[in-house]
Amino acid sequence: MPRPQKERKVQEPPKIQGMKPIGVPGQLLDKVVLLIDEYEAIRLSDYENLDHQKAAEKMGVSRPTFTRLIDKAHKKIAETIVGVKDLIFEGGNYSFIRNLVRCLDCGIVSAIEKNDSKFNDCPKCNSTNVVHLNKWFRNGQRCGKGSGFGGRHGRGKW
Ligand SMILES: [Zn+2]
Secondary structure, eight states, rough: OOOOOEEEEEEOOSSSEEEOOSSOOGGGGOOOEEEEEHHHHIIIIIOOOOOOOOOHHHOOOOOOHHHHHHHHHHHHHHHHHTTTTTEOOOOOSEEEEEEEETTTOOOOEEEEEEOTTOOOTTTTTSSSOETTHHHHHGGTTTTTTTTOOOOOOOOOOO
């Protein structure tokens, strides 16, 4: 049995569940699964421009582990762009530091405390038509060392 992996710290859920190529019928596409901890590696290193050491500290992993994570993430993203595949964000071993809520009426996204499930009103328009983005990903946790490539995804809701 491999040693159980420590949960990686992820700042907040991705704001979307994945991305699709434009110009190809969706049913023809294979998918690539980007694990949530791989997504976080991209966010910290390529988006926030942190060096690998600082990014590793943010996620609570060693620098070599971080480098492996981001290498995998880059390969998967290249596979989606060049190989023309759906990119799905799910799975991995992580816990969110905070959660995000999107208002479905005005569209703004608010950050909330992780355990604040009582957040139900949009701070901008007071709508109660809000979605907690962490819920998208709850069931995807611990799906293991992700067979990241290939396969068609069965979800039709895009
Ligand atoms: Zn709103």
